[in-house]
Amino acid sequence: MSLSYVSLLDLAVVVVMVTAALTLWRQSLAAAVKALAVQGVGLGAVAMILGAHRHDLILVGVGVLVLAIKALAVPLLITRVVAHDHAAREASPLINVPASLVGAGLLTLLAFAATRGVVTLVATPAGRLIPFGIAIVLIGFFSMVVRRRAVSQIVGLLTIDNGIALTAFLGTSGVPLVVELGVTLDVLLAVVVLQVLAAQLQRHFNVQDLDQLRDLHD
Amino acid sequence: MTSTSGSVLASALQLAWVLLAGPLALGLMRKVRSRLEGRAGASVLQPLRDLAKLSRKQRTRPTDSTWVFGAAPVVLVASALVASAFSPLVTLSSLLATRVDFVAILFVLLLGSVALLLGALDTGTAFAGMGASRAAMVGAMVEPALLVAILAMSLGVGTSNLSRLVGVGVTTSALAGPARILALVSFFIAILAETGRLPVDNPATHLELTMIHEAMVLEYAGPDLALITLGESLRLVLLLGLFANLALPWGVASGTGTLGLFLGLLAVSLKVAAVAVAVSVFEVTTAKIRLFRIPELLAGAFLLGVLSVISAVALR
Numbered sequence: 001m002s003l004s005y006v007s008l009l010d011l012a013v014v015v016v017m018v019t020a021a022l023t024l025w026r027q028s029l030a031a032a033v034k035a036l037a038v039q040g041v042g043l044g045a046v047a048m049i050l051g052a053h054r055h056d057l058i059l060v061g062v063g064v065l066v067l068a069i070k071a072l073a074v075p076l077l078i079t080r081v082v083a084h085d086h087a088a089r090e091a092s093p094l095i096n097v098p099a100s101l102v103g104a105g106l107l108t109l110l111a112f113a114a115t116r117g118v119v120t121l122v123a124t125p126a127g128r129l130i131p132f133g134i135a136i137v138l139i140g141f142f143s144m145v146v147r148r149r150a151v152s153q154i155v156g157l158l159t160i161d162n163g164i165a166l167t168a169f170l171g172t173s174g175v176p177l178v179v180e181l182g183v184t185l186d187v188l189l190a191v192v193v194l195q196v197l198a199a200q201l202q203r204h205f206n207v208q209d210l211d212q213l214r215d216l217h218d
Numbered sequence: 219m220t221s222t223s224g225s226v227l228a229s230a231l232q233l234a235w236v237l238l239a240g241p242l243a244l245g246l247m248r249k250v251r252s253r254l255e256g257r258a259g260a261s262v263l264q265p266l267r268d269l270a271k272l273s274r275k276q277r278t279r280p281t282d283s284t285w286v287f288g289a290a291p292v293v294l295v296a297s298a299l300v301a302s303a304f305s306p307l308v309t310l311s312s313l314l315a316t317r318v319d320f321v322a323i324l325f326v327l328l329l330g331s332v333a334l335l336l337g338a339l340d341t342g343t344a345f346a347g348m349g350a351s352r353a354a355m356v357g358a359m360v361e362p363a364l365l366v367a368i369l370a371m372s373l374g375v376g377t378s379n380l381s382r383l384v385g386v387g388v389t390t391s392a393l394a395g396p397a398r399i400l401a402l403v404s405f406f407i408a409i410l411a412e413t414g415r416l417p418v419d420n421p422a423t424h425l426e427l428t429m430i431h432e433a434m435v436l437e438y439a440g441p442d443l444a445l446i447t448l449g450e451s452l453r454l455v456l457l458l459g460l461f462a463n464l465a466l467p468w469g470v471a472s473g474t475g476t477l478g479l480f481l482g483l484l485a486v487s488l489k490v491a492a493v494a495v496a497v498s499v500f501e502v503t504t505a506k507i508r509l510f511r512i513p514e515l516l517a518g519a520f521l522l523g524v525l526s527v528i529s530a531v532a533l534r
Contacts, residue, residue: 102517
């Protein structure tokens with residue numbers, strides 16, 4: 001039982017990690033959103049596995065909530081923006097894809113180097129996975145810095161949020177339900193606002209590249 | 219348990235197997251592809267017939283080429299045969315099995331790639347040179363991904379001995395660990411690039427702008443071309459066999475007993491056939507990516523390898 005719990009947890013965390021890398025790998029925005037949905041499934045699975053292991057029904061409930069919002073609702077909302085966009089690719093990121101992938105690898109190493117103390121402090125099977133959470137946060141930041149499309153920025157923001165949530169699940173014995181509910185709904189709200197914003201940008205200026213928006217218009 | 223004569227026999231068996239399975243795997247992949255595209259397709263045996271036909275033809279070589287041109291196909295086939303004889307394909311107890319390192323096998327194969335590249339450059343034609351430069355670019359990016367994937371697999375086992383790497387999968391349940399899965403995915407992408415399969419190179423094309431491998435061998439004809447086709451098919455089946463045995467290690471014989479060897483032969487044939495069919499199905503559903511996007515694909519494979527190494531160290 002305990003062995004399968006550890007390997008399941010490992011697998012779910014690595015799924016979240018790989019999908020974070022995938023959002024940097026694929027230039028197609030639709031593929032990035034799909035990767036984000038799988039990331040939500042992985043994150044929900046992490047919460048449910050932890051909840052099942054600790055016999056914590058609330059944590060399992062949080063997992064279901066995460067699954068519903070991050071694996072279904074948010075990707076559907078973003079897909080609507082992407083569907084309106086004809087050239088749905090991240091055409092010219094500030095750093096090209098191979099370099100940003102190598103950068104993601106370096107950030108992951110950095111996360112492991114920086115969290116050595118935390119890992120020794122939280123001496124549980126979940127605790128040794130914390131560096132992955134930090135790495136996902138860093139990759140999300142990196143993605144927001146190098147990507148220029150509005151949708152890519154939303155994807156980066158959500159990756160950061162998923163990384164924070166993953167770190168919280170792994171590092172603590174569960175965030176209080178109210179806090180988790182607040183954070184997750186906040187993210188949903190932010191995505192709705194960003195989705196409306198991106199759609200408006202698309203309609204008014206026919207552009208989603210945020211770097212091109214330099215002048216004020218009436 | 220395993221005598222030297224048994225190991226020699228096992229290695230000879232593996233050589234015979236790759237020599238037969240190489241062309242057949244090529245034929246099978248073409249057959250699956252044409253069936254999926256709604257064509258009848260040539261027989262699975264067609265590559266063998268092609269080889270027989272080519273080897274009967276007259277030997278023609280470009281006037282300005284040197285001995286390098288003629289040596290390249292021989293080195294290609296020889297390196298693939300050497301690698302196959304010592305790899306754990308049918309049995310874990312082939313010749314020198316305790317000393318054969320994964321990295322060594324890959325570098326023996328690399329010898330063949332470099333020979334082919336030099337042979338292409340030797341003709342001095344524009345096309346072959348272009349193909350050679352492209353192949354060198356892909357090869358230079360495949361190598362780090364392959365090495366990192368091997369490092370990741372070796373970290374879990376504690377050795378890069380190929381027989382141990384395959385053998386340990388049979389006995390332990392560490393098989394489905396995330397580190398191993400990531401390493402295998404990375405290894406698979408690198409194999410597709412190394413053998414010139416579809417997302418990287420189209421093995422069936424003769425369109426000048428896109429071909430990599432076909433451009434390199436454009437000047438070869440007759441028996442030389444037969445050797446190159448054979449060498450490429452040997453490399454394909456060897457790498458697919460290694461991947462299949464690393465991913466699904468069951469059925470590989472541990473000794474050199476007759477029954478074990480027979481079962482091992484059966485198992486590796488089935489596994490390679492399954493992987494070959496899977497690769498062809500994947501090839502039908504995908505398009506060749508632009509030459510300048512190949513670095514993205516291989517950087518992705520490299521990153522998966524790095525993540526696999528990190529997980530192997532962190533999740534120990």
